[in-house]
Amino acid sequence: MKQAFILRGLPGSGKTHYAYALADELVAGDETQFIICSTDDYFHNEQGEYHFEKFRLPEYHNLNLARFINALAEGIPLVIADNTNIKRWEFVAYTSAAQAMGYQVKEVIVGEVKDKSMQHLYAKRNTHGVALRTISKMAYMFEW
Template sequence: MSQKLAIIMRGLPGSGKSHWIEEYIAALPLEVGFRLRRQGIFSTDHFFYQGGEYRFDAKKLSEYHQRNLTAFIQALALEEPIIICDNTNLCHWEYMAYEAAAKALGYQVRIVLVGEPLDPVHQKLCAERNRHQVPLSQIQRMARLFEAF
């Protein structure tokens, strides 16, 4: 079994993906968790922060997804021991490049679905607690796109 691990998160905004990652890191040895935090977590949302403030711009989404994938692949090439893609990844096409690159570079791939995107109660909870004020109507639209494994 490979020593290198790529984790691909899936879930609606507010589902608890970041919380899952925090719990995962907390269970790691300190130096491993510190390295993962510094060099191993890749989220397209990161690119929307300007001066500590989140500013979503739909026109930049495609560019930022590409930049995130590029950074993820660079980390794979540098053989970071653990790498996490922290995007919603509701459809397979959204994460297949991450998965393919990780497998091609000898990583074990673990796909983690947080919550049940098709459950209306879960959707409402996500709308109430997501960090970027994504409204319930948008959460519901996103949920309708969800593809199971």
């Protein structure tokens, strides 16, 4: 059975960790059997350093969606979208594409969105330097 997972959650909530754990559980981490599509990947330079550039976000989101759709078209058994997906419109194209290609789709909210103490933890542990203020704003805007 082909599966697509749409991860949602605040920066630092553990989405990427969850994605790799899911791949381990469902396909024993066999890299030929899964792909994790994250817009964050596009912000890494050749040395592997992360440099966020807000003006590139729309471009990189489009590239990530294209990568996701290409993975579906290739029939990769497990395709995971690893983005914050705060608003529903941010991930509806992922869901629609996966359903159209015959994938079973599951939306997973990783972490506690509204818990203020968890937001503080996420601000401390996210690897991209997203400030607590931004995380709290994202939590406020989160659509269920």
